[in-house]
Amino acid sequence: MKKLNVLRSAIVAVLLGLICFAFTAAPERITVKGSDTLVILAQKWAEVYMKTNTGVSIQVTGGGSGVGISALINGATDIANASRKMKNTEKDKLKARYNTLGVEVACAKDGITVYLNAASKVKELSIAQLGKIFRGEITNWKEVGGDDQSIKLYGRENSSGTYVFFQENVVQGDYASSCQTLPGTAAVVNAVKKDAYGIGYGGAAYAEGIAICKVKRDDNSPAFAATAETIKTGDYPITRFLYMYLRNKPTGEMKKYIDWILSPEGQKLVVDMGYFPVK
Amino acid sequence: MKKLKNLLLVIVTLLALNVRAQEQTQAEKLSEVNDKVNGLLERIATDEADLQKLTKIKVSGYIQSQYQNFETPTLLSKSQNYFSLRRVRVKFTYEAADGVKFVLQPDFAPGNLSLKDAYVVVNDHWKKAFSIWAGKFNRPNYEVEYSSSQRELTERSLIIRTLYPGERAIGAKLEFNPVNVPIHMQLALLNGNDGLTIANSAGTNLNATDNIDYDNFKDIMARVTYNLPLGSFGGLDFGAHGYFGAIKSNAVKTLSSDYTTLSDIKFGDKLSRNWLGGEFQLFADVLGGLSLKGEYIAGKNATVGYAPVPAAGTVAAIPGVANFQNNFAGGYLYLIKNLGKKNQFAFRYDYYDPNTDITGKDVAVKGFTSTDATLKSKMSGKGDLATSTFGFAFHHYWDDNIRITFCYEIVNNEKVGTAGKVVDSYTTEAGNPGKLDWSNSINQNVFTLRIQAKF
Numbered sequence: 001m002k003k004l005n006v007l008r009s010a011i012v013a014v015l016l017g018l019i020c021f022a023f024t025a026a027p028e029r030i031t032v033k034g035s036d037t038l039v040i041l042a043q044k045w046a047e048v049y050m051k052t053n054t055g056v057s058i059q060v061t062g063g064g065s066g067v068g069i070s071a072l073i074n075g076a077t078d079i080a081n082a083s084r085k086m087k088n089t090e091k092d093k094l095k096a097r098y099n100t101l102g103v104e105v106a107c108a109k110d111g112i113t114v115y116l117n118a119a120s121k122v123k124e125l126s127i128a129q130l131g132k133i134f135r136g137e138i139t140n141w142k143e144v145g146g147d148d149q150s151i152k153l154y155g156r157e158n159s160s161g162t163y164v165f166f167q168e169n170v171v172q173g174d175y176a177s178s179c180q181t182l183p184g185t186a187a188v189v190n191a192v193k194k195d196a197y198g199i200g201y202g203g204a205a206y207a208e209g210i211a212i213c214k215v216k217r218d219d220n221s222p223a224f225a226a227t228a229e230t231i232k233t234g235d236y237p238i239t240r241f242l243y244m245y246l247r248n249k250p251t252g253e254m255k256k257y258i259d260w261i262l263s264p265e266g267q268k269l270v271v272d273m274g275y276f277p278v279k
Numbered sequence: 280m281k282k283l284k285n286l287l288l289v290i291v292t293l294l295a296l297n298v299r300a301q302e303q304t305q306a307e308k309l310s311e312v313n314d315k316v317n318g319l320l321e322r323i324a325t326d327e328a329d330l331q332k333l334t335k336i337k338v339s340g341y342i343q344s345q346y347q348n349f350e351t352p353t354l355l356s357k358s359q360n361y362f363s364l365r366r367v368r369v370k371f372t373y374e375a376a377d378g379v380k381f382v383l384q385p386d387f388a389p390g391n392l393s394l395k396d397a398y399v400v401v402n403d404h405w406k407k408a409f410s411i412w413a414g415k416f417n418r419p420n421y422e423v424e425y426s427s428s429q430r431e432l433t434e435r436s437l438i439i440r441t442l443y444p445g446e447r448a449i450g451a452k453l454e455f456n457p458v459n460v461p462i463h464m465q466l467a468l469l470n471g472n473d474g475l476t477i478a479n480s481a482g483t484n485l486n487a488t489d490n491i492d493y494d495n496f497k498d499i500m501a502r503v504t505y506n507l508p509l510g511s512f513g514g515l516d517f518g519a520h521g522y523f524g525a526i527k528s529n530a531v532k533t534l535s536s537d538y539t540t541l542s543d544i545k546f547g548d549k550l551s552r553n554w555l556g557g558e559f560q561l562f563a564d565v566l567g568g569l570s571l572k573g574e575y576i577a578g579k580n581a582t583v584g585y586a587p588v589p590a591a592g593t594v595a596a597i598p599g600v601a602n603f604q605n606n607f608a609g610g611y612l613y614l615i616k617n618l619g620k621k622n623q624f625a626f627r628y629d630y631y632d633p634n635t636d637i638t639g640k641d642v643a644v645k646g647f648t649s650t651d652a653t654l655k656s657k658m659s660g661k662g663d664l665a666t667s668t669f670g671f672a673f674h675h676y677w678d679d680n681i682r683i684t685f686c687y688e689i690v691n692n693e694k695v696g697t698a699g700k701v702v703d704s705y706t707t708e709a710g711n712p713g714k715l716d717w718s719n720s721i722n723q724n725v726f727t728l729r730i731q732a733k734f
Contacts, residue, residue: 076679088456095560096429099568099570099617103564174377177328177331248564
């Protein structure tokens, strides 16, 4: 009987050992999902990288930071792009499902730009004024130096990292119920372009055909537009890092891809696409 | 010629009138379309506002359907293997406003419809660090709060199931989660007796009403955890929890854990239930991700007895049963390893000794012999034996929603020192008598095949 127990214990120990040393090979096909702010840059990175690394297939889709992180947690993507940091609740889910805390890679910087219609008389706003506008406490442009017209708010869906970042850092409360939610930054830009009394927010790279509102940290500070210089110096008050999240430390092809994104070549594309490099 | 001129004039006039009439019709049509578009926009705005309200309601849930095979002998009263629905839960979460959340979670398991969670959470608007919970919610403990839809073994460890039956309790809780410090603190004030059985002399459970406390004593539970990042290696979460409670005595004597000391207690006095636990969860980003999780809890628990019932008329006197306060200890250790993106392996060792003052060889030897006719004697027995379990589980994640689990648990009981002292008699399905002698290892292993669908 004792012999049998020793044999059983040995089999259990060997099995446990084998299981502990089993690991996953890095994929040849990399899937990337998440932030709509980052999607055009991520697509460019993939396109350029695949040209010189023909054996690798990289598939990039958007959907929003929350969608990307959910996909990372349930194993549906290898990289989650996010324009905000991962929340503790999301980290807990990743811990529960994959027993890791995830790996955070800051891959670019961005200034959340406040979009105004090209005809708007308003040229600058403070963070406090923006907060009041998006909370629905300031509803007429005349209250901030514009025409006597109602303010039309355009924003992102709550799965968007930009939505969360803007809410936490600017709105600091609930968005006004009149804020029209649109699927993607391009849609926000389009809406503001067509609406003389519209205001929206989103990534700097999308700001075309509209007026960019300068932003003041407070009423006594100077106003700055989001430029490479003001973001680098920290003068522009609504800046953030853009992230890629992975389940585990990257290995193999995934590591090569991440290293390339952070290399001067990858970071040059960041600038070319209208974003700002991490360093 | 004049006639021709007049005719042309009439034609031109008619054409001009026709054009004007057409212009008028077009303007009317445009105005009509404009009105329709405005009407539609108004309806869309109303629908959007209604939809926004609906997005505040989140519905999630899961179903666990399973087949289990038990090694225990085939008894008349219970099947040895069966299919069952372990969980049929739907969770409704309503975010009434920023920082205010209502949660309602019924369980629709056949024959056992029950309300599992019903609470409101209010977060502080200023620091966004404090939240107040009120209602019925999970007690603050790692394994309790870890949802069974995520848990790596099919059931919680024995010590947790014993200390926190049903996992939930009714009360209020204050949570502190500072934004920039990875510390998590919980302080709960609970009825405390949720799920406990407190039998009277007739065997009736005095604590059967889940919604109302059995006594006036409220229990305090506290838990503190800290998340320590370990760089690229992973992270270590560690912490402690404590239970500081009491239950109303229904008896006039209390027997100590080692069966030697009988002390007086008043009917209605506090019978303390206190314990402390330490926990850790190590997450290592090595070989695809693995974790080690453990917890150790020790303290003093209590079982409520009852006072003697004097004889009345033709009804004979019923001697009382002393309260029993047992020193206990136990814990668990998990090893969880991911096998690629779709599979996971888990091992758990769990141990629970309900009475640390009595070893197996003392069981059925040590006991309290009453010399008082109004108080029953109490001999140590099966309830004092420790249990250890080795559990192995393999999970396959079919897709985002479906998890298939194979689990085998090897249950080992502490053995009684002398054969024939602690014996369970039973009748088999064939009608033959059988005996389980706890001086031997009792076959209690369990195999579970479970399919979980989560949405």
